[in-house]
Amino acid sequence: xxxxxxxxxxxxxxxEAVSALTSKDAMVxxxxxxxxxxxxxxxxxxxxxxxxxRIAGLDYIRDWNQGLRIGTLARHHALETSSLVRERCPxxxxxxxxxxxxxxxxxxxxGGSLCHxxxxxxxxxxxxxxxxxxxxxxxxxxxxxxxxxALTTVLExxxxxxxxxxxxxxxxxxxxxxxxALRSGDFAVAAIGALVGAETRIVxxxxxxxxxxxxxxxxxxxxxxxxxxxxxxxxxxxxxxxDQHGSAEFRRHLVGVLTKRALTKARxxxx
Ligand SMILES: Cc1cc2nc3c(=O)[nH]c(=O)nc-3n(C[C@H](O)[C@H](O)[C@H](O)COP(=O)(O)OP(=O)(O)OC[C@H]3O[C@@H](n4cnc5c(N)ncnc54)[C@H](O)[C@@H]3O)c2cc1C
Numbered sequence: 001x002x003x004x005x006x007x008x009x010x011x012x013x014x015x016e017a018v019s020a021l022t023s024k025d026a027m028v029x030x031x032x033x034x035x036x037x038x039x040x041x042x043x044x045x046x047x048x049x050x051x052x053x054r055i056a057g058l059d060y061i062r063d064w065n066q067g068l069r070i071g072t073l074a075r076h077h078a079l080e081t082s083s084l085v086r087e088r089c090p091x092x093x094x095x096x097x098x099x100x101x102x103x104x105x106x107x108x109x110x111g112g113s114l115c116h117x118x119x120x121x122x123x124x125x126x127x128x129x130x131x132x133x134x135x136x137x138x139x140x141x142x143x144x145x146x147x148x149x150a151l152t153t154v155l156e157x158x159x160x161x162x163x164x165x166x167x168x169x170x171x172x173x174x175x176x177x178x179x180x181a182l183r184s185g186d187f188a189v190a191a192i193g194a195l196v197g198a199e200t201r202i203v204x205x206x207x208x209x210x211x212x213x214x215x216x217x218x219x220x221x222x223x224x225x226x227x228x229x230x231x232x233x234x235x236x237x238x239x240x241x242x243d244q245h246g247s248a249e250f251r252r253h254l255v256g257v258l259t260k261r262a263l264t265k266a267r268x269x270x271x
Pocket of ligand 1: 027028029030031032033034035036037072098099100101104107108109110111112113114115116120121122123155159160161162185186187188
């Protein structure tokens, strides 16, 4: 399949990119690993693509008060191989090899994955779990407020995500990321990220239109140690739907299994 015709522009500054986006029915092109397939399948037909890859200085991974500042164009593979990410945010480091295949990780960007907002993608769920902040050309948005639905964010026309900030975790927090996919490199059928320590946070991926925090299971985890009871709450808390990758009941089962594994590992890692 070939994409529908579009105008292609490759500005060298963010200001130029914003103005190119506001003046036409235009979309940002980052790594192209989700956008180009959607064009080829004719699911989208923007009049203009604004390629942001030639804007210098948007692909950094830096310290941010013991957490991380990540430029929107940082590639998945750069996150996977960054010693700073491994040290500051081991759960992000551990999850990156689960994102697609190496060829896709070489081009795909953190900002592209977050803005695409696939319900089964790892990075949106991790951003919510880690209470990340999204910096755009207009404002700062909490990751928890970034998604309106599947493949839909609160970004407005002409608004570009520029940076993701990940706050440091409290000392001694244990972590785990557990995923089930049909084949290596596929999107998750379901995944669970967990942080345990000063507080418990659990995020479920692939079981609703956007990643969800399992708040009732989190509260249970703070009060009791019986994993089976917590798992039962987690299973009840999500309302998955069936699709070609798995039935709603299978996904609910996965939430239970993956939550148990994630909490077990996170508790073992907590100091
Ligand atoms: C076969 C295959 C398997 C995959 N498996 C997985 C997987 O297991 N897990 C997973 O998470 N992902 C998976 N992906 C998706 C991959 O991770 C993509 O790289 C990612 O979703 C999009 O990043 P990108 O940089 O390529 O963005 P693009 O494809 O360039 O853009 C995606 C969307 O985000 C918008 N956008 C991009 N950057 C910005 C910005 N800075 N500001 C505003 N809007 C922006 C674009 O306009 C577009 O709507 C898979 C892809 C393929 C083709």
